[in-house]
Amino acid sequence: xxxxxxxxxxxxxxxxxxxxxxxxxxxxxxxxxxxxxxxxxxxxxxxxxxxxxxxxxxxxxxxxxxxxxxxxxxxxxxxxxxxxxxxxxxxxxxxxxxxxxxxxxxxxxxxxxxxxxxxxxxxxxxxxxxxxxxxxxxxxxxxxxxxxxxxxxxxxxxxxxxxxxxxxxxxxxxxxxxxxxxxxxxxxxxxxxxxxxxxxxxxxxxxxxxxxxxxxxxxxxxxxxxxxxxxxxxxxxxxxxxxxxxxxxxxxxxxxxxxxxxxxxxxxxxxxxxxxxxxxxxxxxxxxxxxxxxxxxxxxxxxxxxxxxxxxxxxxxxxxxxxxxxxxxxxxxxxxxxxxxxxxxxxxxxxxxxxxxxxxxxxxxxxxxxxxxxxxxxxxxxxxxxxxxxxxxxxxxxxxxxxxxxxxxxxxxxxxxxxxxxxxxxxxxxxxxxxxxx
Numbered sequence: 001x002x003x004x005x006x007x008x009x010x011x012x013x014x015x016x017x018x019x020x021x022x023x024x025x026x027x028x029x030x031x032x033x034x035x036x037x038x039x040x041x042x043x044x045x046x047x048x049x050x051x052x053x054x055x056x057x058x059x060x061x062x063x064x065x066x067x068x069x070x071x072x073x074x075x076x077x078x079x080x081x082x083x084x085x086x087x088x089x090x091x092x093x094x095x096x097x098x099x100x101x102x103x104x105x106x107x108x109x110x111x112x113x114x115x116x117x118x119x120x121x122x123x124x125x126x127x128x129x130x131x132x133x134x135x136x137x138x139x140x141x142x143x144x145x146x147x148x149x150x151x152x153x154x155x156x157x158x159x160x161x162x163x164x165x166x167x168x169x170x171x172x173x174x175x176x177x178x179x180x181x182x183x184x185x186x187x188x189x190x191x192x193x194x195x196x197x198x199x200x201x202x203x204x205x206x207x208x209x210x211x212x213x214x215x216x217x218x219x220x221x222x223x224x225x226x227x228x229x230x231x232x233x234x235x236x237x238x239x240x241x242x243x244x245x246x247x248x249x250x251x252x253x254x255x256x257x258x259x260x261x262x263x264x265x266x267x268x269x270x271x272x273x274x275x276x277x278x279x280x281x282x283x284x285x286x287x288x289x290x291x292x293x294x295x296x297x298x299x300x301x302x303x304x305x306x307x308x309x310x311x312x313x314x315x316x317x318x319x320x321x322x323x324x325x326x327x328x329x330x331x332x333x334x335x336x337x338x339x340x341x342x343x344x345x346x347x348x349x350x351x352x353x354x355x356x357x358x359x360x361x362x363x364x365x366x367x368x369x370x371x372x373x374x375x376x377x378x379x380x381x382x383x384x385x386x387x388x389x390x391x392x393x394x395x396x397x398x399x400x401x402x403x404x405x406x407x408x409x410x411x412x413x414x415x416x417x418x419x420x421x422x423x424x425x426x427x428x429x430x431x432x433x434x435x436x437x438x
Contacts, residue, residue, distance in 0.1 A: 055089070078113075088121075129164075135171075150178075152191075163201075178203075228269065256292060333385040340385065342393035345400070352400055368394060 059075045060066040064083040066076040071089035076082035080100045081093040089106055093099035096113035103120050110116035111128040116136060119125065123140040127133035132144040133153060141158040144150035148168065150161040157174040161167030167178035171191035178184060183198040185191070186206025198205040200214035213219050220226030222233035222241065234241025263273040289301050299305060304314060308323025335341055344350060353361075353369065361369050371390055372380070 132161075257297070331384070333388065335385060335389075340389060342389045342396055345393055345396035352397060355401065370394075 055069050055071045055074065057073045058066060058069060058071070059077075060069075060082075061077040062081055063079045065078065065080065066074060066082045066085055069076070069082060069085045069088075071085060071087050071091070073090040074082060074085060074088070075092045075094075076085070076099070077094045078096050078098055080097045081095065082088075082091065082099045082102060083097075084101050084103060085091065085099070086103045088102050088104050088108075091099060091102060091105065091108045091110075093102070093108070093110045093116070095111060095115055097117050098110040098112065098114065099105075099108060099116045099119060101118050101120055102108065102116070105119050105122050105125070107124045108116060108119060108122065109126045109128070110119070110133070112130050112132055114131045114134050115127040115129065116122075116125060116132070117134045119133070119136050119138075121138050122136055122142075125133060125136060125140060126143045126145070127136070127150070128145045129149055130147045131151060132146060132149045133142060134151060136142060136150065136153045137155060139153055139156045139159075142150060142153060142156065142160070144153070144159075144161045144167065146162060146166055147164045149163065149165065150156075150159060150167045150170065151165065152169055152171050153159060153161075153167065154171050156170055156172050156176070159167060159170060159173065159176045159178075161170070161178045161183075163178070163180045163183060166180060166183045167176065168182065168184050169190045170176055170178070170185050170193065173185065173191065173193040173196070175195045176185070176193055177197040177199070179199045180203055181201040183200060183203045184205075185193050185196060185198070186204045190206070193205065194208040196205045196208055197211040199212070200217060202215040203212050204215065205212040218226035218228060219230050220233070221231070222235060223231055232241045259275045261273050261275075262270055265271050289299060291298050291300050299319070304319040304321055306314065306321045311321045311323045314321050345352075358369065365373070367373050370393065372382075
């Protein structure tokens with residue numbers, strides 16, 4: 001319905017195109033100023049609209065709307081809308097106190113009571129809704145649509161919040177997207193996330209460079225009735241609709257010799273399959289027990305490997321325990337240092353036991369000195385490397401004994417030869433004497 005008051009305003013606006021100032025009266029007998037500036041490029045409607053105007057191409061409608069403005073191309077409609085704006089230009093503020101503290105901000109659109117009320121120098125923000133972006137001061141490039149959207153943003157840049165209370169707790173974060181009722185940042189540094197996205201009612205994202213879809217919802221691709229957290233319907237039987245561009249059958253496997261794999265059940269759910277019915281295969285499948293290094297398979301845990309049943313004795317210091325024996329064509333034992341080998345037998349100062357001492361030890365202990373007894377072998381086992389070194393030590397000692405015996409034998413042979421020579425000389429002399437007598 002067009003009232004008499006409305007017709008009065010329309011008539012005054014028509015007159016203002018030709019007249020610098022006009023005053024009309026509201027139905028409650030209050031004066032209403034309606035005027036333009038000297039160049040007819042700015043329109044003032046309302047009490048105390050733009051008291052100190054110095055700008056151009058502006059429109060003010062409402063009490064104190066744009067009263068301190070010196071900027072250009074602004075439109076302020078509503079009680080106190082843009083009332084502190086100074087040089088800020090090309091702003092549109094509609095609503096009670098919308099953008100009322102803006103001073104130098106450019107290109108902002110604030111629609112709703114107290115929308116962008118604390119913005120001072122932020123540029124190119126779009127706030128639509130009751131108190132949307134109301135705490136933003138210097139942040140720029142933000143889009144907030146909905147009651148209380150981006151409510152606590154202060155200096156954040158280029159954020160998007162759509163929905164009632166969307167992006168509520170973001171303050172200084174940048175490049176974030178919050179879509180849906182109460183979609184927000186989570187509990188881990190929620191005020192300053194970067195490039196985080198939460199989509200859906202009450203969706204919560206807690207890490208930068210992350211995207212969260214919904215709050216305990218199912219996501220459907222190609223279907224409107226998803227029954228799993230992620231359900232993909234490609235539309236063609238036998239085709240999952242899922243592609244890994246950088247992971248094809250020609251790609252090198254990250255894990256080899258595995259018996260577990262991903263497969264699908266009768267409903268198409270992705271499940272974990274196995275080539276064995278055994279529920280536990282720690283040696284082949286234990287998490288963190290094995291890794292591949294080049295052509296080698298490496299056991300990464302602190303324990304050892306047991307092969308075969310009945311192995312209960314696993315002394316420390318070893319990594320492989322085998323029952324029933326090992327059959328191989330070649331065994332090579334590594335020796336860490338020369339101290340673990342037996343060449344010291346030939347060094348000067350080595351104490352070689354006398355044979356009488358060795359005989360006494362054998363008669364008493366029933367085994368060679370330095371060699372473990374049968375009881376010790378049964379209890380402790382045999383270290384192949386150490387036993388080889390010990391046996392070599394005994395061979396080297398036998399060699400020294402043989403050298404000694406050879407020297408003694410050679411000496412005795414020389415003595416025998418000397419005695420034989422002396423005996424022959426005596427015999428010859430005796431035979432000559434007997435011949436001369438006859």
